[in-house]
Amino acid sequence: MAKINRRDFLKIVNRVLAATGLVAVFGPVVAYFYPPNLEETPSEPVLVSPETEMPVGESRTVAFGRYPALVINTAAGLKAYSAVCTHFACICKWDADQEQIVCPCHDGFFSPVDGSVISGPPPKGLTPLQTEIKDGDIYVSAGGEE
Numbered sequence: 001m002a003k004i005n006r007r008d009f010l011k012i013v014n015r016v017l018a019a020t021g022l023v024a025v026f027g028p029v030v031a032y033f034y035p036p037n038l039e040e041t042p043s044e045p046v047l048v049s050p051e052t053e054m055p056v057g058e059s060r061t062v063a064f065g066r067y068p069a070l071v072i073n074t075a076a077g078l079k080a081y082s083a084v085c086t087h088f089a090c091i092c093k094w095d096a097d098q099e100q101i102v103c104p105c106h107d108g109f110f111s112p113v114d115g116s117v118i119s120g121p122p123p124k125g126l127t128p129l130q131t132e133i134k135d136g137d138i139y140v141s142a143g144g145e146e
Protein backbone atom coordinates (compact mmCIF):
# COMPACT_ATOMS: atom_id res chain seq x y z
CA MET A 1 0.00 0.00 0.00
CA ALA A 2 1.38 3.39 -1.04
CA LYS A 3 2.13 5.80 1.74
CA ILE A 4 0.54 9.18 1.57
CA ASN A 5 2.37 12.12 2.99
CA ARG A 6 0.76 14.86 5.01
CA ARG A 7 0.83 17.40 2.16
CA ASP A 8 -0.97 15.02 -0.26
CA PHE A 9 -3.50 14.14 2.41
CA LEU A 10 -4.30 17.82 2.99
CA LYS A 11 -4.65 18.36 -0.78
CA ILE A 12 -7.23 15.56 -0.95
CA VAL A 13 -9.13 16.94 2.05
CA ASN A 14 -9.03 20.41 0.48
CA ARG A 15 -10.44 19.12 -2.82
CA VAL A 16 -13.21 17.17 -1.10
CA LEU A 17 -14.19 20.27 0.87
CA ALA A 18 -14.11 22.41 -2.29
CA ALA A 19 -16.32 19.91 -4.16
CA THR A 20 -18.76 19.80 -1.24
CA GLY A 21 -18.89 23.59 -1.19
CA LEU A 22 -19.56 23.75 -4.94
CA VAL A 23 -22.42 21.27 -4.63
CA ALA A 24 -23.85 23.23 -1.68
CA VAL A 25 -23.72 26.49 -3.63
CA PHE A 26 -24.69 25.37 -7.11
CA GLY A 27 -26.95 22.42 -6.25
CA PRO A 28 -29.97 24.65 -5.48
CA VAL A 29 -29.31 26.68 -8.64
CA VAL A 30 -29.33 23.54 -10.77
CA ALA A 31 -32.45 22.27 -8.95
CA TYR A 32 -34.18 25.57 -9.72
CA PHE A 33 -33.63 25.20 -13.46
CA TYR A 34 -34.31 21.45 -13.51
CA PRO A 35 -37.11 20.91 -10.97
CA PRO A 36 -38.36 17.43 -10.15
CA ASN A 37 -41.26 16.35 -12.28
CA LEU A 38 -44.08 17.28 -9.93
CA GLU A 39 -47.27 18.35 -11.63
CA GLU A 40 -48.54 21.69 -10.40
CA THR A 41 -52.05 20.92 -11.61
CA PRO A 42 -53.18 17.57 -12.96
CA SER A 43 -54.44 17.63 -16.53
CA GLU A 44 -57.00 14.90 -15.81
CA PRO A 45 -59.82 15.04 -13.22
CA VAL A 46 -58.86 13.52 -9.86
CA LEU A 47 -61.19 11.07 -8.08
CA VAL A 48 -62.44 12.44 -4.76
CA SER A 49 -64.99 9.97 -3.45
CA PRO A 50 -68.09 8.03 -4.40
CA GLU A 51 -71.00 10.48 -4.24
CA THR A 52 -72.84 8.27 -1.75
CA GLU A 53 -69.96 8.47 0.75
CA MET A 54 -69.91 12.25 0.93
CA PRO A 55 -73.17 13.61 2.33
CA VAL A 56 -73.87 17.33 2.79
CA GLY A 57 -71.51 18.82 5.38
CA GLU A 58 -68.67 16.39 4.59
CA SER A 59 -65.38 17.21 2.96
CA ARG A 60 -62.39 15.45 1.49
CA THR A 61 -58.84 16.61 1.04
CA VAL A 62 -57.20 14.91 -1.93
CA ALA A 63 -53.80 15.13 -3.58
CA PHE A 64 -54.19 17.41 -6.56
CA GLY A 65 -50.90 17.45 -8.40
CA ARG A 66 -48.31 18.98 -6.16
CA TYR A 67 -50.81 20.49 -3.74
CA PRO A 68 -53.95 19.30 -1.97
CA ALA A 69 -57.49 20.17 -2.99
CA LEU A 70 -60.35 20.61 -0.56
CA VAL A 71 -63.74 19.38 -1.76
CA ILE A 72 -66.81 20.19 0.33
CA ASN A 73 -70.37 19.05 -0.11
CA THR A 74 -72.19 22.21 1.01
CA ALA A 75 -75.90 22.87 1.19
CA ALA A 76 -75.33 24.92 -1.99
CA GLY A 77 -73.73 21.95 -3.77
CA LEU A 78 -70.22 20.64 -4.28
CA LYS A 79 -67.45 23.20 -3.92
CA ALA A 80 -63.73 22.69 -4.41
CA TYR A 81 -60.70 24.87 -3.77
CA SER A 82 -56.99 24.61 -3.60
CA ALA A 83 -56.33 23.89 0.07
CA VAL A 84 -53.25 26.13 0.01
CA CYS A 85 -53.83 29.27 2.04
CA THR A 86 -53.17 32.53 0.20
CA HIS A 87 -51.39 33.96 3.22
CA PHE A 88 -48.36 31.77 3.88
CA ALA A 89 -49.39 28.56 2.12
CA CYS A 90 -50.55 26.52 5.10
CA ILE A 91 -53.05 23.79 4.32
CA CYS A 92 -56.65 24.77 5.02
CA LYS A 93 -59.25 22.42 6.43
CA TRP A 94 -63.02 22.22 6.51
CA ASP A 95 -64.58 22.95 9.89
CA ALA A 96 -68.00 21.33 9.77
CA ASP A 97 -69.07 22.85 13.11
CA GLN A 98 -68.38 26.42 12.02
CA GLU A 99 -69.25 25.66 8.38
CA GLN A 100 -66.13 27.52 7.27
CA ILE A 101 -62.81 26.69 5.72
CA VAL A 102 -60.13 27.32 8.31
CA CYS A 103 -56.44 27.96 8.01
CA PRO A 104 -54.94 26.80 11.32
CA CYS A 105 -51.70 28.79 10.99
CA HIS A 106 -52.99 32.33 11.60
CA ASP A 107 -56.74 31.86 12.00
CA GLY A 108 -57.72 32.61 8.44
CA PHE A 109 -61.35 31.83 7.61
CA PHE A 110 -62.80 31.32 4.14
CA SER A 111 -66.33 30.98 2.81
CA PRO A 112 -67.23 27.50 1.58
CA VAL A 113 -69.58 29.07 -0.99
CA ASP A 114 -67.01 31.02 -3.01
CA GLY A 115 -63.68 30.63 -1.18
CA SER A 116 -63.58 34.33 -0.27
CA VAL A 117 -61.90 35.55 2.90
CA ILE A 118 -64.24 35.90 5.85
CA SER A 119 -61.63 37.02 8.36
CA GLY A 120 -57.95 36.81 9.16
CA PRO A 121 -54.78 37.76 7.32
CA PRO A 122 -55.16 35.98 3.95
CA PRO A 123 -54.94 38.65 1.22
CA LYS A 124 -57.35 36.90 -1.14
CA GLY A 125 -59.69 33.95 -1.41
CA LEU A 126 -58.81 30.35 -2.14
CA THR A 127 -58.29 29.29 -5.74
CA PRO A 128 -61.50 27.65 -6.93
CA LEU A 129 -61.48 24.25 -8.62
CA GLN A 130 -64.14 22.48 -10.62
CA THR A 131 -66.15 19.45 -9.54
CA GLU A 132 -68.12 16.95 -11.56
CA ILE A 133 -69.95 13.73 -10.90
CA LYS A 134 -69.27 10.88 -13.29
CA ASP A 135 -70.77 7.43 -12.86
CA GLY A 136 -71.56 8.14 -9.20
CA ASP A 137 -68.06 9.37 -8.36
CA ILE A 138 -67.02 12.92 -7.51
CA TYR A 139 -64.04 14.32 -9.42
CA VAL A 140 -62.11 17.56 -9.03
CA SER A 141 -60.28 19.35 -11.80
CA ALA A 142 -58.70 22.71 -12.52
CA GLY A 143 -60.68 25.66 -13.74
CA GLY A 144 -63.33 26.54 -11.18
CA GLU A 145 -65.30 29.80 -11.15
CA GLU A 146 -63.38 32.82 -9.82
Ligand code: FES
Pocket residue numbers: 085086087088089090103104105106107108120121122
Ligand atom coordinates in the same frame (compact mmCIF):
# COMPACT_ATOMS: atom_id res chain seq x y z
S1 FES B 1 -51.08 30.84 6.34
FE1 FES B 1 -53.20 30.82 6.37
S2 FES B 1 -53.75 32.46 7.61
FE2 FES B 1 -51.60 32.55 7.54
